[in-house]
Amino acid sequence: MNSTMEKPYVVGIDIGGTNTVFGIVDARGTIVATSSIKTGAYADVNDYVDEVCKHLLPLIIANGGVERIKGIGIGAPNGNYYSGTIEFAPNLPWKGVIPLANMFEERLGIPTALTNDANAAAIGEMTYGAARGMKDFIMITLGTGVGSGIVVNGQMVYGHDGFAGELGHTIIRRENGRVCGCGRRGCLETYCSATGVARTAREFLTARTEPSLLRSIPAENITSKDVYDAAVKGDKLAQDIFEFTGTLLGEALADFIAFSSPEAIVLFGGLAKSGDYIIKPVQKAIDENVLNIYKGKTKLLISELKDADAAVLGASALGWELKEVK
């Protein structure tokens, strides 16, 4: 009897600034049970972990008990895989270094691992999604920010300190770069995140005079979704915003390819769903900017995980790698 038969499930916990979503997942990536709580409602992290366990345990028991769970994987902002801690996460209520993996392990007696959300997404993609069977790929998450998870030789790249893979904070504009939340200027995520698309919209609307559907929206309220909707309706300015965004992203990806020569780059998140409006200029910029020896080799893929499930699936995938609690 192999271990998947003995322990057919893993638990995935995705910790976001607003919600914590968790679920029980089988080896094929089916979420067999799921629930959620509000992250922000628990000022004390002990109360928070207790509350997650209170909701999670009945689900576990309904699916055969803790002995059927191979491991728990947690995806969290500023999550460190090596230490199992969340460290100084600006959007979470708990300050300092929080030993979250240990706290779950102690309460439930199930081996628990933790990593940041983009790494979890990469592991999810490798386990259940578009990167199945790949040993070298880069996951780029295009959300409020730009995150990344890098897999080399079939292993996550955590770096010497557990914090590797912050490609959203590589600097793509050294002159007059946009101010980034990290305190520096010109980071990739100031241009190629959903927020970056909205910034570009405001810049284009100011710099250009042509009519646009976007002019009917107060500039401060424009979202990347508005830009997408306008682009679909044939709005030239909106389409140019995607062209600009995709070009900058493709230029950056061409440099990432020179690092790890991945079999694929997998794009995830809202922007990645904007289809050809974003993918075409990304692909064009990669082709035009990549070093000769890499030309035409790295596939550009869209995540195959459903948006609603991806975070929990990604986190859960970490659980398959775990050994018994020591």
Next chain:
Amino acid sequence: MNSTMEKPYVVGIDIGGTNTVFGIVDARGTIVATSSIKTGAYADVNDYVDEVCKHLLPLIIANGGVERIKGIGIGAPNGNYYSGTIEFAPNLPWKGVIPLANMFEERLGIPTALTNDANAAAIGEMTYGAARGMKDFIMITLGTGVGSGIVVNGQMVYGHDGFAGELGHTIIRRENGRVCGCGRRGCLETYCSATGVARTAREFLTARTEPSLLRSIPAENITSKDVYDAAVKGDKLAQDIFEFTGTLLGEALADFIAFSSPEAIVLFGGLAKSGDYIIKPVQKAIDENVLNIYKGKTKLLISELKDADAAVLGASALGWELKEVK
């Protein structure tokens, strides 16, 4: 009896455009015998391999015979580790794809591996040099060009095709970047190689009017060595050239850190020996440009391998990883 005692030696072969240097190396990194031939003298690669073997075999026999050699490692431009081939190397006499590792393996009956020169340097540094015991580091070779070898989780990053780690060809200037030998513009190596330093010297001498020791040298003949010599003599313009070079390199390294969060970056080659003139601005630019979470963590080191020996040592280090010929 462990395998190092049974097979106490490896062979390193460094293939350069001008010379091929090879040697027998022990586990402590001592070169016990060495010789060389002219690479360019053999239009047929079969003649070339025969000639290397003709010079190498007596050295092997003098040190106990082929059964005492654990493996042969080859460092070569455009070398591909996965296939053991040299592919379309512009500076070597043989065109197309050359199965060099197999050719040596067949002739000598010793397992043979091959990689590009920068990867070989990284493996050498990990085995015998400044990166001993490190699992995550980046080697940057500053020579005629800029090469790189990346180690993640204790393994070389070869990528899905064997060609990963061309950080010298990441684009650091998108506007008006210098033309690169690769056909693109703005590559790191057009600024931070020895050739790049000479180009900067010519640019600075044209753009500025102040006196400089470098003005006594015909502009086309200026080398990075001339710039170093002038800097040592207190020449302000020469010192500014290093400042400029180091700043651009440090900015690029700060982005590389966001990729793999290495324990160290090891600089190798002539420029790396220019001491504080180059190291200080590199370190300053890293400190000023690196993302907060990495600040002060990644060590900046100079290679500990002697210039003359480094290429052969690096190549030889590959030999320790080899298993018996299949």
